[in-house]
Amino acid sequence: MHDAVRLEQIGVPTAVICTGPFAAEGEAQAKALGLPEIRLVPITHPVSTLSAEGLAARAAEALPRVLAAWRAAKDE
Amino acid sequence: MLTARAFEVLPGQDPVEFCYAQGWTDGLPVVPPTEGRVLRMLVGTGRAPDETVAWIPPRRGRATVERIAINAVMAGCRPEYLAVLIAAVEALADPAFNLNGVQVTTHVTGPLLIVNGPVTRELEINSGPNVFGPGWRANATIGRAVRLILLNIGGATPGVLDRSTLGHPGKYTYCIAENEAASPWEPFHVSRGCGTGESAVTVFAAEAPHSVTNHVSHDARGVLTSIADSLATLGSNNMYVMGEAAVVIGPEHAVTIERDGLSRRDVQEFLFQRARRRLADLTFQGAYGKIYNRNWPVWVNRDNPDEMVPAVERPEDFLVLVAGGAAGRFSAVIPGWAHWSRSVTRRIVESPAPDPRPPAPAAEGRLYDPVAEAEPEAVRLAAPLGDLRGSVIGILDNGKWNAGKLLGALADGLGREHGVADLVVRKKNTFSRPADEELLVELGEACDAVVTAIGD
Numbered sequence: 001m002h003d004a005v006r007l008e009q010i011g012v013p014t015a016v017i018c019t020g021p022f023a024a025e026g027e028a029q030a031k032a033l034g035l036p037e038i039r040l041v042p043i044t045h046p047v048s049t050l051s052a053e054g055l056a057a058r059a060a061e062a063l064p065r066v067l068a069a070w071r072a073a074k075d076e
Numbered sequence: 077m078l079t080a081r082a083f084e085v086l087p088g089q090d091p092v093e094f095c096y097a098q099g100w101t102d103g104l105p106v107v108p109p110t111e112g113r114v115l116r117m118l119v120g121t122g123r124a125p126d127e128t129v130a131w132i133p134p135r136r137g138r139a140t141v142e143r144i145a146i147n148a149v150m151a152g153c154r155p156e157y158l159a160v161l162i163a164a165v166e167a168l169a170d171p172a173f174n175l176n177g178v179q180v181t182t183h184v185t186g187p188l189l190i191v192n193g194p195v196t197r198e199l200e201i202n203s204g205p206n207v208f209g210p211g212w213r214a215n216a217t218i219g220r221a222v223r224l225i226l227l228n229i230g231g232a233t234p235g236v237l238d239r240s241t242l243g244h245p246g247k248y249t250y251c252i253a254e255n256e257a258a259s260p261w262e263p264f265h266v267s268r269g270c271g272t273g274e275s276a277v278t279v280f281a282a283e284a285p286h287s288v289t290n291h292v293s294h295d296a297r298g299v300l301t302s303i304a305d306s307l308a309t310l311g312s313n314n315m316y317v318m319g320e321a322a323v324v325i326g327p328e329h330a331v332t333i334e335r336d337g338l339s340r341r342d343v344q345e346f347l348f349q350r351a352r353r354r355l356a357d358l359t360f361q362g363a364y365g366k367i368y369n370r371n372w373p374v375w376v377n378r379d380n381p382d383e384m385v386p387a388v389e390r391p392e393d394f395l396v397l398v399a400g401g402a403a404g405r406f407s408a409v410i411p412g413w414a415h416w417s418r419s420v421t422r423r424i425v426e427s428p429a430p431d432p433r434p435p436a437p438a439a440e441g442r443l444y445d446p447v448a449e450a451e452p453e454a455v456r457l458a459a460p461l462g463d464l465r466g467s468v469i470g471i472l473d474n475g476k477w478n479a480g481k482l483l484g485a486l487a488d489g490l491g492r493e494h495g496v497a498d499l500v501v502r503k504k505n506t507f508s509r510p511a512d513e514e515l516l517v518e519l520g521e522a523c524d525a526v527v528t529a530i531g532d
Contacts, residue, residue, distance in 0.1 A: 001531070002510035002511075003472060003474075003504075003510055003511045003516060003528060004526075004528060005455055006510070006511075006513075006516050007458075007516055007519065007520055007526055008455060008456070008457055008458045009455050009456075009458075010458075010516065010517065010520030010521075011458045011459070011520065012458055012470070012519065012520045012523055012524070012525060012526050013457075013458045013459070013460055013461050013525045013526075014458070014525070014526040014527070014528060015525070015526070015527045015528070016527075016528055016529075016531060017482070017527065017528065017529035017530050017531070018529075018530060018531030018532060019530065019531070019532040021532075022239075022531045022532055024236065025180065025236065025237055025239060025531075026531050028134070028135070028231070028236070028237055029134050029180075029237070031450065031452070032133075032134060032135045032136050032231070032450040032452060033136075033452055033455070034452030034453050034454050034455040035452075035454075035455040035457065037457050039457075041527075045532065046532065047477075047478050047479075047482060047529075047530055047532055048476065048477040048478050048532060050478060052481070055478060055481050055482050055485050056485045058482055058485075059482055059485030059486040059488075059489060060485075060489065062482075062486055063486055063489045063490070063493075066486065066527050067464065067494075070460065070461035070464075070525045071460045071461055072457075072460060073457075073459075073460045074456070074457045
């Protein structure tokens with residue numbers, strides 16, 4: 001979260017992929033760092049035990065959400 | 077007067093239940109933080125109540141002296157304990173300890189406080205029988221005050237930001253003194269650079285103690301062999317991600333080791349050589365490839381199935397101390413939290429005299445807030461990404477397992493379907509700390525947008 005907050009400060013929209021159970025924690029951490037609107041992209045948990053096919057599926061799940069996150073403006 | 081927010085407890089309302097309802101407790105009842113009790117606690121330090129001692133992650137709440145005192149009251153501390161508690165909070169906030177990581181990890185870890193020096197006698201901090209167990213107010217309440225601070229000021233609510241899969245009982249309280257009298261060596265804090273007459277507290281991100289039984293050996297080698305084997309198990313976190321490990325030698329075992337004339341350094345060297353596990357066992361005969369091997373020292377030969385992998389990277393990562401009662405041939409090993417946290421020793425500078433006044437009157441009407449909210453500087457969200465076609469996209473791999481592969485698959489999709497012109501791919505050194513500033517600036521200057529993974 002620290003990295004994404006810093007990158008947004010520098011001026012680069014940054015999408016943060018996390019797995020579902022960690023979304024609440026990510027939001028809380030980002031809020032504590034001053035960026036409640038962090039561009040969080042939750043995907044299905046887990047990721048660490050997946051095979052190549054599983055990872056390709058997760059990437060496909062993430063891609064449209066990453067694009068939407070990059071395009072989100074502050075007022076939305 | 078106190079600056080913390082005050083809550084009025086209504087007539088007929090139970091102050092103890094009020095504290096529970098506010099979410100201020102660890103599950104056990106707390107002492108209601110009335111003005112009288114908090115003012116009395118503040119006598120335990122000469123530092124100003126509004127002084128900021130530290131910012132406690134993950135919420136980064138401000139730990140002022142006053143707020144620390146409120147939590148100390150709730151834990152049941154005496155005012156004389158406050159100086160130890162403040163030193164412990166400072167040690168926990170040292171960047172080397174990586175308190176943020178320790179607070180939110182899924183691993184089974186919580187800070188262990190090891191207190192040394194004259195203060196342990198003055199405050200009766202137990203170093204003897206049942207040292208990790210109950211019975212001594214100083215141990216019980218100083219350790220508990222730390223936990224309440226991590227909860228109320230740091231925001232590490234179990235199950236929310238404290239993601240420990242299993243937790244352990246040391247997360248109620250975990251504070252001991254070293255049994256310096258039973259140790260054949262210089263006190264632990266002296267081995268860390270303090271003077272013999274000084275008092276100090278060491279914080280160490282620790283699992284629960286694992287008992288080591290050896291009733292049979294009459295020599296140091298036998299006792300240390302049992303200890304070494306207990307450190308090098310297949311389930312040991314140390315074997316996969318290194319870090320420190322505490323070796324708490326019971327006094328009977330200490331007598332045996334002393335008789336053979338081993339120094340603390342000798343013990344560390346012996347354990348470094350003997351607390352090892354065969355590489356083929358650790359990798360489950362190669363079933364999962366070269367897992368975690370980036371954490372092992374560079375000299376470990378990953379291509380040799382018979383290579384003996386050490387439990388720590390260097391002998392001095394064994395924190396060797398003596399504690400416990402005089403009867404019983406037991407010691408304990410306590411694995412740490414990988415190489416992502418280092419133990420920190422902090423001198424205890426204040427030594428206030430006990431307050432001779434009687435206890436504060438128990439007027440319970442108004443209670444003071446132990447909680448600190450975050451005080452972040454607002455960060456403005458960057459402008460949204462415009463055209464994806466022809467853009468430069470940054471890929472930041474945080475180093476967690478499969479993050480790189482996931483991002484690789486994502487990047488393929490971006491290039492193939494969306495006409496992204498170029499990718500800047502970078503990887504962090506360690507996922508448990510923020511990336512280097514230079515890396516972030518490089519990405520910021522080169523890229524139109526960045527995607528990072530993975531928070532799990």
